[in-house]
Amino acid sequence: MKSSIKFAFVAILLCSTIFAQDIYLSGSSQTKYGQGKGDYQFIENLSSLNMYWENFYIYLQYEYSNPPEFGLPYTGIRKRWLEYDGEVFWFRVGHLQTMWGRGLALNLFDDQLTDYDNTLDGFHFKYNKFDYFKSEIIGGKGKVRNIYTDIPSDRPNREDKFKLFGGRLEIANIIDPLRISFSYIWSENKSPFYIEAYNPGKIEIFDTLTTIQETPSFEISYSGSVIDFHFENVYRHIKPNPDFYEYEHFGKMDTVNFSGKKYTNSLYGSLNINLNMFSVMVDYKKYGFDITNPEERRLFSRRPGRMGAYLNPPTVYKELEWTLASRHAHIIDFNDEIGYQCELQFSPGDYLSLMVNYSKSSRNAAWSDTSSGMESIFQKEKIESIFPSSEEPFMPAWELIVGAEGWWNDLFYKLYFINNAMTKEYHDTPNQFTKRSLEKSKCFTMPGEIEYSLRKHGLAVAFEFQNYTVTKETIMPDFTTTDDPDDLATNVLETLEYSRLLQFKYSYSPVFSIGLIREISRQVEPVKGDTKNWDGVEVVLNITGNNQLTLFAGSERGGIRCSSGICVPVPAIEQGIRISLNSRF
Amino acid sequence: MRKILSILVFILLVFTFSYAAGNPALNMRLKDLKGKSLSVKKFNKDNVLLISFWATWCSPCKKEMLHLQKLYEKYQDKGLTVLSINEDSQRSMSKVKSYIKSHKYTFPILLDPEGSFLKRFTNEAIPFTLIFNKKGEKIYSHLGYMPGDEKEIEKIILKLIK
Numbered sequence: 144m145k146s147s148i149k150f151a152f153v154a155i156l157l158c159s160t161i162f163a164q165d166i167y168l169s170g171s172s173q174t175k176y177g178q179g180k181g182d183y184q185f186i187e188n189l190s191s192l193n194m195y196w197e198n199f200y201i202y203l204q205y206e207y208s209n210p211p212e213f214g215l216p217y218t219g220i221r222k223r224w225l226e227y228d229g230e231v232f233w234f235r236v237g238h239l240q241t242m243w244g245r246g247l248a249l250n251l252f253d254d255q256l257t258d259y260d261n262t263l264d265g266f267h268f269k270y271n272k273f274d275y276f277k278s279e280i281i282g283g284k285g286k287v288r289n290i291y292t293d294i295p296s297d298r299p300n301r302e303d304k305f306k307l308f309g310g311r312l313e314i315a316n317i318i319d320p321l322r323i324s325f326s327y328i329w330s331e332n333k334s335p336f337y338i339e340a341y342n343p344g345k346i347e348i349f350d351t352l353t354t355i356q357e358t359p360s361f362e363i364s365y366s367g368s369v370i371d372f373h374f375e376n377v378y379r380h381i382k383p384n385p386d387f388y389e390y391e392h393f394g395k396m397d398t399v400n401f402s403g404k405k406y407t408n409s410l411y412g413s414l415n416i417n418l419n420m421f422s423v424m425v426d427y428k429k430y431g432f433d434i435t436n437p438e439e440r441r442l443f444s445r446r447p448g449r450m451g452a453y454l455n456p457p458t459v460y461k462e463l464e465w466t467l468a469s470r471h472a473h474i475i476d477f478n479d480e481i482g483y484q485c486e487l488q489f490s491p492g493d494y495l496s497l498m499v500n501y502s503k504s505s506r507n508a509a510w511s512d513t514s515s516g517m518e519s520i521f522q523k524e525k526i527e528s529i530f531p532s533s534e535e536p537f538m539p540a541w542e543l544i545v546g547a548e549g550w551w552n553d554l555f556y557k558l559y560f561i562n563n564a565m566t567k568e569y570h571d572t573p574n575q576f577t578k579r580s581l582e583k584s585k586c587f588t589m590p591g592e593i594e595y596s597l598r599k600h601g602l603a604v605a606f607e608f609q610n611y612t613v614t615k616e617t618i619m620p621d622f623t624t625t626d627d628p629d630d631l632a633t634n635v636l637e638t639l640e641y642s643r644l645l646q647f648k649y650s651y652s653p654v655f656s657i658g659l660i661r662e663i664s665r666q667v668e669p670v671k672g673d674t675k676n677w678d679g680v681e682v683v684l685n686i687t688g689n690n691q692l693t694l695f696a697g698s699e700r701g702g703i704r705c706s707s708g709i710c711v712p713v714p715a716i717e718q719g720i721r722i723s724l725n726s727r728f
Numbered sequence: 729m730r731k732i733l734s735i736l737v738f739i740l741l742v743f744t745f746s747y748a749a750g751n752p753a754l755n756m757r758l759k760d761l762k763g764k765s766l767s768v769k770k771f772n773k774d775n776v777l778l779i780s781f782w783a784t785w786c787s788p789c790k791k792e793m794l795h796l797q798k799l800y801e802k803y804q805d806k807g808l809t810v811l812s813i814n815e816d817s818q819r820s821m822s823k824v825k826s827y828i829k830s831h832k833y834t835f836p837i838l839l840d841p842e843g844s845f846l847k848r849f850t851n852e853a854i855p856f857t858l859i860f861n862k863k864g865e866k867i868y869s870h871l872g873y874m875p876g877d878e879k880e881i882e883k884i885i886l887k888l889i890k
Binding site (some may be wrong): 167169170171191192193195197198200202228240241242245246251252255273315320322364366371373413415417420421422423424426457461462463464486488489490493496548554582592594596598599600601650651652653657683685688689691725727 | 753756761763787794817819827829843846849850851868869876877881
């Protein structure tokens with residue numbers, strides 16, 4: 144200990160003398176604490192430090208979360224890297240966050256909001272000597288803990304590990320606004336897979352499935368004054384190891400075959416047209432990383448073709464900024480989805496900004512069960528168009544958002560209408576009891592806000608009205624009237640729930656703001672339920688420009704929180720508090 | 729444990745001795761809406777620089793942007809540069825240009841889809857506003873937006889451009 148302290152002091156004195164004039168430091172600390180009735184409790188601290196010396200940059204982030212707000216507890220150095228940014232080349236060693244194109248081939252990021260982190264621990268090198276081409280290479284290891292995208296999840300916590308090496312070449316400035324890129328990624332993915340062999344209904348981790356994925360990709364983008372476009376195509380070759388897995392099932396040996404898929408293809412395109420006060424944006428996706436039957440989809444972990452944890456393509460849906468509306472957003476299936484999105488923006492002046500957005504998606508294929516005996520056999524029906532299907536077996540989803548916002552002197556207003564519908568479950572599994580079953584949902588949300596500002600004072604009223612309907616349909620033989628199994632009856636169960644959110648907020652710039660929030664929810668169909676209220680008060684205090692305290696007290700409804708296509712279950716707060724202190728130096 | 733202690737002591741002592749002219753956090757290149765890579769520091773050359781971090785899904789950010797455009801128009805000729813850094817991920821990036829064009833914002837926009845530039849200021853939340861003087865020293869930072877914040881910002885700008 145003594146020798147290390149001596150060493151540290153000598154090093155400090157030397158470094159201070161030599162480099163002190165050029166070293167620059169900045170840091171931050173974010174502490175969060177929450178407690179309420181039941182199990183609601185968390186304490187987290189995230190401290191970050193930036194250090195610069197000439198072209199070098201060091202970043203360190205320490206995390207203490209026990210118990211955490213989301214995800215798994217962690218204590219230790221969470222992120223660290225060394226970066227060099229020069230005229231000719233750039234490199235980083237340590238944790239890497241980067242994206243190639245729009246993320247179809249590679250997208251490494253760390254989202255604290257959903258506790259999703261697929262950053263790579265390795266090296267990244269960019270060579271920028273020439274104007275007309277740029278090249279980069281990347282390599283390292285990564286892991287993703289607790290994948291929540293398959294909500295509702297009854298799976299145990301899991302950890303997907305991967306290592307990858309890749310290279311990218313960008314050709315630009317030959318025809319000025321046109322850029323072309325090629326990339327290649329080799330990766331080895333290790334995922335736990337589960338089998339319900341010994342405890343039916345209880346999923347257990349049995350072994351590790353390894354896949355080698357080779358992913359070449361191509362991008363082209365053009366950026367003009369009126370038109371912009373971007374197109375990206377990813378082709379993938381998969382090699383699972385083992386090809387077959389044998390296990391004991393009720394005293395007999397059974398086999399899982401992983402060798403079904405070898406090649407997949409996915410693409411994304413975007414077009415923007417900008418005409419004075421009008422802007423039109425069209426996005427298109429066709430993600431076919433793993434088009435698979437309902438049985439393999441249910442046994443999530445047995446899918447060797449699933450996209451690697453280092454991929455995160457665009458959602459092609461609008462990010463919703465409203466509390467109630469985002470709870471019932473479509474959950475994207477990045478492995479198997481086709482769809483498009485169109486958005487029109489019209490802004491003649493500060494007084495009006497009009498927006499219309501329409502998104503639609505479906506799966507690439509529908510499956511019908513033609514099983515005989517114990518063996519599952521599915522018949523595949525591929526989508527025949529380049530557009531998503533509206534037919535229920537293809538699990539369609541759509542969303543329409545229409546809204547306006549603007550300023551009228553010191554008054555800000557905002558009013559939107561959001562309508563969406565989706566098929567959430569579809570089972571075409573003919574047996575003696577059920578021929579077909581499906582679950583659909585419809586949701587209408589109307590969020591709005593009026594805010595009046597007078598010098599440093601601001602007074603705002605925000606609201607959201609929502610009606611949410613879930614319909615469950617079961618088609619089965621009608622044995623009450625006949626013995627003929629072909630005589631079918633449809634059983635429909637519809638559930639309707641309404642939710643209302645109201646918020647009053649007063650702010651005094653830049654010192655503080657106080658908000659009173661009430662959410663009311665009630666089930667009205669098929670039977671009228673009790674009204675549930677969640678009341679809370681939130682205070683934001685800017686102690687100084689660099690120190691901010693946020694305090695929430697009361698109750699808050701839980702649910703699903705989605706950000707960037709990744710969804711996490713958010714726990715409800717019952718008579719609790721949540722405190723957050725942000726400090727920067 | 730000993731290693732961590734040594735690192736912390738080292739950092740604290742270096743911090744005590746350190747002095748830096750300008751903010752090296754600005755030594756970073758980001759892509760603009762046309763895909764061209766630009767140095768952030770160049771926007772600070774002989775100018776007071778206001779940096780605003782925003783995203784298309786951030787309602788308070790969009791409220792603040794209208795005021796920033798007005799400040800930019802008012803003080804652009806007097807030595808103010810407003811630099812808007814977009815934090816949309818690749819999932820909503822395609823909407824950035826159409827939003828900017830339809831609202832006729834004229835200040836420069838750079839893209840930071842990985843949040844790397846935002847991290848350099850040890851922050852991950854938006855809206856986040858920073859003001860640098862002509863020497864590149866950070867004079868002001870503010871997290872969030874409340875109506876009236878723009879008046880505080882204007883006061884600081886007026887002091888700095890004199």
